Amino acid sequence: MTDQSNDTSLPALNEETVAPANVVGHRTGMFGVRGSGDTSGYGGLQRSVEMPTGSEPPFGGWYDEVHSALVEAATAAGLPDAVGSVVLDRGELTFHIRREDLQGLVSLLRDEERLRFEFLSGVSGVHYPEDTGKELHAVYHLLSMTHNRRIRLEVTAPDTDPHIPSVTATYPTADWHERETWDMFGIIFDGHPALTRILMPDDWPGHPQRKDYPLGGIPVEYKGATIPPPDQRRSYN
């Protein structure tokens, strides 16, 4: 353990290197409990959830080729605003795409010679309940076997209007993936040939992997003590 009590001067932040924060939520306390008479003092902790922020070109390497090819192709196809922020984080390139331009953009991604993302790995939903106005994210992982590259597309929709265009016309493999994302998150993929539940029963109410959907479970008695279900236990957050 090092003694830091004498170190009162924090290193100054270089404001030029600090990008605007991409805050998608807030966490308070330490143990995820409310109103239990927590006297530890940790209940007052506050933390904001900051996802990696957008980057500006040049990114270096092939990232710039893909970025410029995509922006040029989108502009030529009449979708100049399709590509929003671009995030290069941990070696993975993410394009935030305006949802109304998604269909046009994915066909460019697949067919454009410099892009050739002919393979869609899948669609993954993520629910950020505190990311107001864009609570629902659909995340697409694309692979170009021709160029041996991977990129990620992220499209958002608000909870009040959970519609995202389907990409099944370009990538038929999205069929089941979009059905799963509808099933689990309630994102409606417009243009999907048969958007029905896939994992849950047809008459299931709700969308289980949304954050506002409880995990469920019942308290279990173990050696005289009662253990609450996992989502009601005290836990770190």
Add this chain to the structure above:
Amino acid sequence: MATTDPYAPANETSQGRVFTVTGQDWDSLVTGIADEGDDKVVVNMGPQHPSTHGVLRLILELEGETVTEARCGIGYLHTGIEKNMEYRSWTQGVTFATRMDYLSPFYNEMAYCLSVERLLGIEDQIPEQAKIIRVMLMELNRISSHLVAIATGGMEIGALTVMTIGFRERELVLSLFEKITGLRMNHAFIRPGGVAQHLPDGALDDIRDTVALLRKRLPEYAALCNANPIFKARLEGVGHLDLAGCLALGITGPVLRSTGYPWDLRKNQPYSGYDEYDFDVCTWDSMDAYGRFRIRLDEMWESLKIVDQCLARLEGMGAEPVMIADKKIGWPSQLAIGSDGMGNSLEHIKHIMGESMEALIHHFKIVTEGFKVPAGQAYVPIESPRGELAAHVVSDGGTRPFRAHFRDPSFTNLQGTSIMSEGGQVADVIVAIASIDPVMGGVDR
């Protein structure tokens, strides 16, 4: 009606007449259909059926014996693993992930751990020995998984000997897993930062003996099946899917390689040091079930080659760390075999209970709270026996995954059922699905 079943009587619905046949009562169906004057029958097959490769439900529209439409019903094995992982620490997540595709548990663990390690930014800090053990376990796992694929595929077309010898050899590999991890399946052995513990004494010798035995026995499959006219007649030209179809449907693994395209992430996008091993990517160009069978056979030989190289490296190393040196991430405890079986190592208990209060606090904190993972998302794909497997892991900077989604190859590949079996005979549907080798635990998660 010849027989009446009080639990499932024939009945009229808006979609036509419904028959339930359970064996020895086919007459009721045959006579019933004759009355209808309609050749078209919709058959519900599964989810409990010995030939559907697990709890897979098939909805087949037949005209005579020809399948005009084939659809899959899935979800019968959905266990909410992804949701559950959001309520456990990052390390506990491995325990859930390993249970998804129950035939390739090490791959599930590996896919999850690689994504978590990328989020933590510790990809370069994984000890060399841990990487080698990971590769060795995965390649042994590929053999056991392919053996089940071949065994159940054989059973489903009536080749029972293929099944019995397949499970016989798989048992050898599972015994190795039991020796190394303590469990035959659901190991939770690969953890963020490394692997759970060192190989036990004598494990290298056991692995070498098993590899030698497998080398002796694997030719039996080739001798039994490769040129067997009945086997070939059932598999050749069945379940046809070309390269364009594979790419459109997102299909990877042996099905993709049966089109002759040598796409294997171990070669194309190496991870865990795969670029340092000498092996070949197996392909076939027949685009059918027979090609996929031959690819699986060949891949087992390549896996044996990789296991040999792992053994040679491990022998030259001695006991080096198998968990990341960063104490804020690495699991503090060590396991050891005691008189009453596997448990915490007495050395470690002595240290935290008798010698160092700080060590006790550290142990308590990292076991109950776990470690925090910086906010962000990662997707690191690996080549599982069935194709591209990856976990899309999102962190909010806390001690638990904010979201973990598994791109399971079985789920995606199963979409090929329709295109592979429509227009063929109903018996070929079974062969086509067996050649995809879906594992329902992975499909439904």
